[in-house]
Amino acid sequence: MAEPISYQPKPPKIGPTAREELEQLLETLHGSGLLRLANDLAAGRQDIVGILFEGLNLESSRYAVQNIAALLMMLGQIPPSRFYKITSTVKDALLAAAEEPPAQKEPPGVRGLYKALKDEETWRALSPLVQGLLALGEGMRKPAPEKPISAVTGKPSDA
Template identity: 45%
Template sequence: MAQRIDYDVKPTPIGPTARDELDRLLETLHERGALRLANDLVGANDRVFKVLIDGLSKEGSLNAIQNLSILGMALSRIPPSEFYKVVFALKGACHAVGQYKPSDKHDEAPGVTGAYKMLHDDDLWGALMPIIEGLKTFASQLDTEVDKPITAFSGKPSAN
């Protein structure tokens, strides 16, 4: 009697295989010059690192890195809801300043009586008080001496 033949039907390929995709990726990297760049960087890694380290060890670069770090520390302390209010208040203020057109009744200086009337304007004082408080806080913060910003930020002493 005849023996049974085992035959597994291979599925019909639907799309490219992983090998085809890898070959295509490699060819694209080659055509775009990315492989040459990677090979050159690996071959010249000691020179590249020397240029990077020399650039980063300059006083200006160190100051820029530290200033960005301080900005990040300050931004991390501001709750997003407060930051949102301040940023969009500044946006609105800039828009109002840019769109301002003097009306006919304000074409002259207010004079002494006009300035006196402004002193009793509750809306004006309501708008000025946050700015005045902000300026007082800003001035008091300018008087604070900080030896190391990270120590002032975290409260922990840092090693030299």
């Protein structure tokens, strides 16, 4: 009897090999300058890290990081739907304020102002603004916490 032949056919070449892809990637990185940038960063990493840490060690940098953290924590307490409502309302108010006012024939005077104060629609429009101003005034009267991050999280902080 004949012995079976062990023959494994080569798979057909469908696309570039991994080595060809790697060579193409190297050429692309070299052509775009990213390879040189990566080499420069790797060679000067001690200098870059030193400059970065010197910049972060400034008091103003620490304040900036703490302020950003406090802002993000405050934004994290606002539900997205409510935040959207606030930001879209502020956008609409700013766009309305930037429009050209319609030409009035004459100022409303004291009587016109009195009529506006008695108008229910005017009060409905002004009510959120008044409530916001009251909340702003109340918040501004509160003393600022010494460590705002600790006030929000309840955890001790050395910052």
